Amino acid sequence: MENKIDVIEILKECDALLEGHFLLSSGKHSNRYVQCAKVLRFPDKAEKILSLVVEKIKDLDIDLVVGPAMGGVIVSYELGRQLGKETVFTERKNNIMELRRGFEVKPGARIIIAEDVVTTGKSTIETKKVLEGLGGNVIGVACIANRTKDDIGMPIYSAIDIDIQVYESDDCPLCNEGKIDLVKPGSREFKDNK
Known part of the structure; x- marks a missing residue:
């Protein structure tokens, strides 16, 4: 339990745990956001934070660490550094996740x-599909914060699990109050219905 408190303290100290009114890439709204x-x-x-994740995955016989751009690039590098493993990243081209830049996945x-x-798991699932299409065997996802309550089809190894309230855009109490402006903090492009 102490590790979770330490992670929250670090996130708050760095202004990485935001409070407000946020438009998520899913189109839903939330009152908190992990940046x-x-x-x-x-x-x-x-x-320090990712050493907690390394402790959970160090015995998984990992060959390669892959981070979806943008958010996963630095995380994959630090995990790879601590594990002594090769790291690469996927990125979107024309809104489709791809492995580019001459990176390879050995069968x-x-x-x-x-x-x-990990919020909805969309980027992770897209990345898994790309990697498995290239002959890789995806054994899980490692992350700083796990926000999902859904089964994304693979184990999630996180430094912390965070419960954040999420609302449908047409039933958002923050919109109904009208006191806090809606902010889109993420990097994924999409169209909001509201």
């Missing part, structure tokens, strides 16, 4: 996907 880029700007803090390679935050 891991704010903690990842401090290598010592990233090392049968045991792969852990690295994310900053």
Whole structure:
């Protein structure tokens, strides 16, 4: 339990745990948002938080760590550094996740996907599909914060599980109050219905 308290304290210290009214990439709204880029700007803090994840995955016989761009790139690098494993990243081209830049996946390679935050699991699932299409064997996802309550089809190894209230855009109490402006903090492009 102490580890969870430490992670929350680090996130708050770095202004990475935001309070307000946020538009998520799913189109839903929330009252809190985890902006891991704010903690990842401090290598010592990233090392400390991700060492908790390394403890959970170090015995999984991992060949490759893959982080979806943007959020997973620094996380994959730090996990790979601590594990002594190769790291690469996937990225979107024309809104489709791909492995580019001459990166390769060896057939049968045991792969852990690295994310900053798992919310809906969309990027993770897209990345898994790409990697398995190249012959890789995805064994799970490692992340700083796990927000999902859904089964995304693979184990999630996180430094912390965070419960954040999420609302449908047409039934959001924050919109109904009208006191806090809606902010889109993430990097994924999409169209909001509201």
